[in-house]
Amino acid sequence: MAAFLEIENVSKSFRGLKAVSNVSLNVEEGGMVALIGPNGAGKTTLFNLIAGVFPADEGRITLAGNDILGLRPDQICDAGISRTFQLVKPFPDMTVLENVTVGALHGAQNIQEARKAARNNVELLDLANKIHLPAHSLTLPDRKRLEVARALATRPKLLLLDEVMAGLRPTETDEMVAVFKSLNQETGITILLIEHVMRAVMSLSHHVAVLHHGKKISEGTPGHITQDPEVLDCYLGEEEDV
Amino acid sequence: MMGVNFLADLTIKGKAGLLLILAILISLPFWSSSYIISVATITLYLAILGQSWNLMLGFAGLLSLGHALFVGISAYLAAYVFSVLGLPPVISVFPAVLLAILMGMLIGYLGFRFSIGGVYFALLTIAFAELVRISVDHMGFIGGTEGLFLPVSEGDRKGVDLINLRGHPFMFYYLAMVLAFLTLAGCRTLLKSKLGYYWQAIRDDQDAAQALGINVFRYKMYAVIYSSGIAGVAGVFYAFYQNSLFPESVFGIERSIEVTLGPIVGGVGSLFGPVLGAFILTPLGEGLTELIDFLKNSGIIDPKLKLNGLKLLIWGLVVSLIVLFKPRGIWPWLSDKLGFCRTEGD
Ligand SMILES: Nc1ncnc2c1ncn2[C@@H]1O[C@H](COP(=O)(O)OP(=O)(O)O)[C@@H](O)[C@H]1O
Ligand SMILES: [Mg+2]
Numbered sequence: 125m126a127a128f129l130e131i132e133n134v135s136k137s138f139r140g141l142k143a144v145s146n147v148s149l150n151v152e153e154g155g156m157v158a159l160i161g162p163n164g165a166g167k168t169t170l171f172n173l174i175a176g177v178f179p180a181d182e183g184r185i186t187l188a189g190n191d192i193l194g195l196r197p198d199q200i201c202d203a204g205i206s207r208t209f210q211l212v213k214p215f216p217d218m219t220v221l222e223n224v225t226v227g228a229l230h231g232a233q234n235i236q237e238a239r240k241a242a243r244n245n246v247e248l249l250d251l252a253n254k255i256h257l258p259a260h261s262l263t264l265p266d267r268k269r270l271e272v273a274r275a276l277a278t279r280p281k282l283l284l285l286d287e288v289m290a291g292l293r294p295t296e297t298d299e300m301v302a303v304f305k306s307l308n309q310e311t312g313i314t315i316l317l318i319e320h321v322m323r324a325v326m327s328l329s330h331h332v333a334v335l336h337h338g339k340k341i342s343e344g345t346p347g348h349i350t351q352d353p354e355v356l357d358c359y360l361g362e363e364e365d366v
Numbered sequence: 367m368m369g370v371n372f373l374a375d376l377t378i379k380g381k382a383g384l385l386l387i388l389a390i391l392i393s394l395p396f397w398s399s400s401y402i403i404s405v406a407t408i409t410l411y412l413a414i415l416g417q418s419w420n421l422m423l424g425f426a427g428l429l430s431l432g433h434a435l436f437v438g439i440s441a442y443l444a445a446y447v448f449s450v451l452g453l454p455p456v457i458s459v460f461p462a463v464l465l466a467i468l469m470g471m472l473i474g475y476l477g478f479r480f481s482i483g484g485v486y487f488a489l490l491t492i493a494f495a496e497l498v499r500i501s502v503d504h505m506g507f508i509g510g511t512e513g514l515f516l517p518v519s520e521g522d523r524k525g526v527d528l529i530n531l532r533g534h535p536f537m538f539y540y541l542a543m544v545l546a547f548l549t550l551a552g553c554r555t556l557l558k559s560k561l562g563y564y565w566q567a568i569r570d571d572q573d574a575a576q577a578l579g580i581n582v583f584r585y586k587m588y589a590v591i592y593s594s595g596i597a598g599v600a601g602v603f604y605a606f607y608q609n610s611l612f613p614e615s616v617f618g619i620e621r622s623i624e625v626t627l628g629p630i631v632g633g634v635g636s637l638f639g640p641v642l643g644a645f646i647l648t649p650l651g652e653g654l655t656e657l658i659d660f661l662k663n664s665g666i667i668d669p670k671l672k673l674n675g676l677k678l679l680i681w682g683l684v685v686s687l688i689v690l691f692k693p694r695g696i697w698p699w700l701s702d703k704l705g706f707c708r709t710e711g712d
Binding site: 175177196197198200201202206207209213214215216217218222225226227229230234235238274275278 | 558559560563564566567569570571573574575576577578579580581582635
């Protein structure tokens with residue numbers, strides 16, 4: 125049977141620069157897959173291709189067997205994919221609750237229902253005591269949490285997380301990892317995450333793909349990846365120096 | 367009606383303040399002069415237009431600098447069918463508002479389909495308003511530059527005929543008040559609905575809004591439709607209140623700019639801001655005109671002195687001061703100071 129999300133030989137260039145080069149990747153339904161690689165490897169670009177931000181130069185992306193390449197971002201959301209932005213994009217003049225309510229209105233019958241669902245997501249991401257603050261007053265880690273709460277509120281089948289744990293303290297990282305784990309167990313949500321925090325990658329994902337210069341250079345279990353000499357050479361090795 | 371619930375946003379103090387203002391407004395004809403009533407009528411009219419304009423910029427982030435277009439074509443249509451066919455405004459308001467909305471949809475379609483954003487969208491609205499102004503200049507059947515006049519008989523200004531909108535100035539005053547109130551309540555309902563949430567999301571970050579499943583094109587169109595529709599209703603009122611329409615004074619860029627000033631002063635994005643702004647600017651401008659006339663008549667200043675631009679100059683000064691010192695407008699600051707509005711979650 126075909127995988128839930130199938131990325132087949134997808135490429136994308138920006139003015140001659142191959143940001144994503146002939147990448148294929150499968151994500152099984154209910155799976156948690158991590159995408160790692162150095163800065164500029166093309167990870168976010170691959171997310172943007174899945175999310176319909178811009179068209180691919182070539183290749184195919186399917187969700188549950190349906191072609192999704194070429195759909196607009198809002199249609200991608202309708203198809204059941206929700207994403208966070210690495211460079212966070214809160215609605216600055218709306219409160220935390222209003223931000224998340226916008227997400228929850230996707231599929232909700234009315235405002236009351238959406239606000240109630242939004243409240244749950246706000247609590248889940250530990251933002252309850254900031255619920256009525258305008259988003260522009262949040263710290264960066266809280267903005268990252270807001271990104272997640274808002275994306276989750278649309279009730280996606282596939283969640284794309286772009287470096288949402290960057291800047292969190294280790295205990296906070298563990299908390300967020302626990303949230304994703306329990307969501308995955310309880311709702312069966314599929315997660316594809318870009319992450320530099322290896323601690324999170326290791327405990328969350330059962331499958332890891334490594335991008336480098338737009339190409340997928342390795343893929344396998346977290347244990348396998350950390351032993352791969354090519355990965356150690358271009359990415360994980362250099363991490364020690366940072 | 368849910369919109370009336372804006373009372374729920376107000377504290378006890380806020381409700382008392384609102385009640386006081388309502389009492390003053392309702393009793394105004396009984397103790398003030400006909401001159402003050404005419405100023406108050408125009409103030410309420412501009413409050414409606416400010417609300418309409420604010421719906422686009424303040425709610426959805428769409429800058430219109432051609433709002434006079436929606437007012438004007440609606441006014442012209444209603445006035446024309448009344449003077450030629452005798453069709454009363456209670457009926458012609460429907461095609462008139464529809465025409466305003468279609469105009470809005472045309473501009474919106476061109477702007478949003480081809481992703482003309484920000485300042486360029488504003489330029490598009492100006493271009494259309496100017497295009498229509500110049501076209502009307504050359505349309506003899508609706509008066510061209512000579513203007514379009516509504517028939518008024520002496521008796522008209524005494525009665526109360528809401529079907530034909532012929533009557534005493536007090537009738538227009540109370541009608542403007544009811545329309546302003548309905549617009550305020552309607553805008554509140556919209557702002558608290560799914561539409562309002564989606565508009566604000568688009569205003570704050572279009573890419574994030576789209577990623578959350580919002581069809582940005584469609585919701586921007588809704589904003590233009592509601593906004594131009596309200597402006598269209600105001601246009602019909604304007605036609606029958608003024609009884610004379612000239613392309614320059616109806617579609618001119620000053621008219622479109624005038625609409626923006628109230629909300630900017632009062633507070634773009636807030637519900638009461640456009641109302642407050644209209645109540646600050648209109649009396650200020652009128653008072654100034656009065657003062658100049660008084661000074662001229664009493665010989666303190668040379669009667670031949672031309673001071674036509676002074677009102678705009680003062681308005682410009684007020685707007686500049688607001689933009690510099692209270693960029694979010696007076697209402698958010700004032701309601702905070704006076705404790706008029708409840709903050710959510712209290
Ligand atoms: N919209 C864009 N326009 C032009 N170049 C881009 C764009 N998005 C990404 N790039 C370029 O593509 C490359 C990959 O970027 P990105 O996907 O953001 O990497 P990563 O997320 O792995 O750090 C970088 O060289 C970046 O400058
Ligand atoms: Mg990135």
